[in-house]
Amino acid sequence: xxxxxxxxxxxxxxxxxxxxxxxxxxxxxxxxxxxxxxxxxxxxxxxxxxxxxxxxxxxxxxxxxxxxxxxxxxxxxxxxxxxxxxxxxxxxxxxxxxxxxxxxxxxxxxxxxxxxxxxxxxxxxxxxxxxxxxxxxxxxxxxxxxxxxxxxxxxxxxxxxxxxxxxxxxxxxxxxxxxxxxxxxxxxxxxxxxxxxxxxxxxxxxxxxxxxxxxxxxxxxxxxxxxxxxxxxxxxxxxxxxxxxxxxxxxxxxxxxxxxxxxxxxxxxxxx
Numbered sequence: 001x002x003x004x005x006x007x008x009x010x011x012x013x014x015x016x017x018x019x020x021x022x023x024x025x026x027x028x029x030x031x032x033x034x035x036x037x038x039x040x041x042x043x044x045x046x047x048x049x050x051x052x053x054x055x056x057x058x059x060x061x062x063x064x065x066x067x068x069x070x071x072x073x074x075x076x077x078x079x080x081x082x083x084x085x086x087x088x089x090x091x092x093x094x095x096x097x098x099x100x101x102x103x104x105x106x107x108x109x110x111x112x113x114x115x116x117x118x119x120x121x122x123x124x125x126x127x128x129x130x131x132x133x134x135x136x137x138x139x140x141x142x143x144x145x146x147x148x149x150x151x152x153x154x155x156x157x158x159x160x161x162x163x164x165x166x167x168x169x170x171x172x173x174x175x176x177x178x179x180x181x182x183x184x185x186x187x188x189x190x191x192x193x194x195x196x197x198x199x200x201x202x203x204x205x206x207x208x209x210x211x212x213x214x215x216x217x218x219x220x221x222x223x224x225x226x227x228x229x230x231x232x233x234x235x236x237x238x239x240x241x242x243x244x245x246x247x248x249x250x251x252x253x254x255x256x257x258x259x260x261x262x263x264x265x266x267x268x269x270x271x272x
Contacts, residue, residue: 054066090215
């Protein structure tokens with residue numbers, strides 16, 4: 001095995017002697033999360049959501065991991081430093097990649113409705129009253145069982161651009177199945193309200209915010225050209241997207257999520 005190739009918050013990535021990569025999770029990373037990422041990545045790769053084929057599970061020094069294909073590319077976040085003009089096509093590329101993912105269907109991923117029901121009983125949702133929680137639960141249970149592949153952390157940092165300019169999606173731990181409107185609502189949140197690089201300076205955050213807005217406009221324009229979606233349907237499923245995001249427990253996002261989740265419960269869950 002070669003030296004460490006990349007390091008993230010939950011794992012290290014190594015190049016293997018046969019040209020593949022091994023993602024090895026840190027010892028203190030929950031095994032069930034690592035197992036879930038392995039299963040999700042294997043399912044979506046077999047569906048054709050990504051070209052990254054997944055192979056065997058491995059264990060090294062008490063650390064769980066798995067082997068997958070190496071993608072020779074850079075994230076969309078890093079592309080403008082190599083080709084400044086790329087900023088003008090990043091949103092379109094991201095939308096086309098997103099539409100490809102959502103063209104796939106499976107029952108093998110977790111049901112987004114069940115994920116949200118489980119989250120309702122956790123600490124991040126403790127701001128809800130018992131009545132609000134019960135209303136949200138009734139609304140979610142009545143939603144139809146659907147099978148579109150959802151990534152749920154779909155952004156320019158999780159999309160690699162290879163040497164041919166083709167985009168490939170990585171990091172599938174959050175993947176689930178459900179109505180595509182959930183993912184669209186999540187994208188609206190990511191392009192407007194999500195925390196932007198907390199370690200950045202105020203000037204950098206302002207620049208990133210402008211760039212994010214520009215990419216977002218291009219993304220939504222291209223997405224709706226390829227696969228139009230009813231804004232009313234997006235708003236109806238927004239509660240699920242924001243419940244998922246609230247479970248991440250990001251301090252900066254808490255006020256907006258708390259306020260909006262309560263508003264959506266009042267708007268859509270009043271009969272329960």
